[in-house]
Amino acid sequence: MPSTGSQPSANDDTNIFNKWSRKFSVVTGLGITEEDRLRELETHQNNVCNRWKKELMNHSPAVTFMLKRLEQSGCPVAPKHLSCQPCGFDRSGGFVPSAGITILCQGKFWSKTHMEHTLVHELVHMYDQCMFQVDWNNLRHHACSEIRANSLSGDCKWTRELRRGFFSFTKQHQACVRRRAVLSVAANPACPDVATAEKAVNEVWDSCFPDTRPFDEIY
Known part of the structure; x- marks a missing residue:
């Protein structure tokens, strides 16, 4: 009984071969x-x-x-x-x-x-x-947004932290949020050093960490 579906053509096989040959070359650097x-x-x-x-x-x-x-x-x-x-x-x-x-x-x-x-x-x-x-040159403003973004985004889920090599069962989420917020603020051109970044994060922590807007809770 003849098939009602279309059969692969020689051109299809050639296109598939060329696609994977090109991919192999890109990955290995051979022939390119x-x-x-x-x-x-x-x-x-x-x-x-x-x-x-x-x-x-x-x-x-x-x-x-x-x-x-x-x-x-x-x-x-x-x-x-x-x-x-x-x-x-x-x-x-x-x-x-x-x-x-x-x-x-x-x-x-x-x-x-x-x-x-x-x-x-x-x-x-x-x-x-x-x-x-937000005034992104104001380190307290920047710190608050970084605290919220790291806390609400899923960046500090346990599985993400495990992949980064950080392993903890107690206050893992808060520790991750604080660490990553400090790193981001420290990279701000307006921030002179890590100690200043830590100070900015500590100063706004109590007001910014509980702020989950626009979510009802931590994602």
């Missing part, structure tokens, strides 16, 4: 110049980043919640405001207040869940900027 390999790798990373971004913006409960709250607050976020780019620093993302965009560092995400946590983190910064007009 280093310049071409890096260009192909950057294109691949950008495609993955944008595909995951689209999926998260449409289907992630935490991301869609934040997008809805930002829109209701008068600061709608479109895909163009979340830019997948290569980054020259060892971070997965960053908010650029002067441009009103978040940079998603393509190639820095080990999973879509990691990207989801990063995206929610940066959306919390965007929410704070929208609602409270």
Whole structure:
């Protein structure tokens, strides 16, 4: 009995072979110049980043919640405001207040869940900027937003900390939030040293850590 479905053609097999041959060359560097390999790798990373971004913006409960709250607050976020780019620093993302965009560092995400946590983190910064007009050169302002973003985004879930090499059963979440907030504030050009960053985080901790807006509780 003849099949009613379409059969793979020789062209299909050739296209599949060429696709995987190209991927093999990009991964191994064989049969391709280093310049071409890096260009192909950057294109691949950008495609993955944008595909995951689209999926998260449409289907992630935490991301869609934040997008809805930002829109209701008068600061709608479109895909163009979340830019997948290569980054020259060892971070997965960053908010650029002067441009009103978040940079998603393509190639820095080990999973879509990691990207989801990063995206929610940066959306919390965007929410704070929208609602409270944060002065990012004011270390106390910056510290408060970092405390909230690290606490609410999923960045400090136990599994994330375990992957980073931090293992604790007592007050793990608070310790992670505090540590990561200090690191971020210390990287602020307006911050002279880590001790100053720690001081800023400590000064706002009691008021900012319990503040889960716009969530009802820690995500």
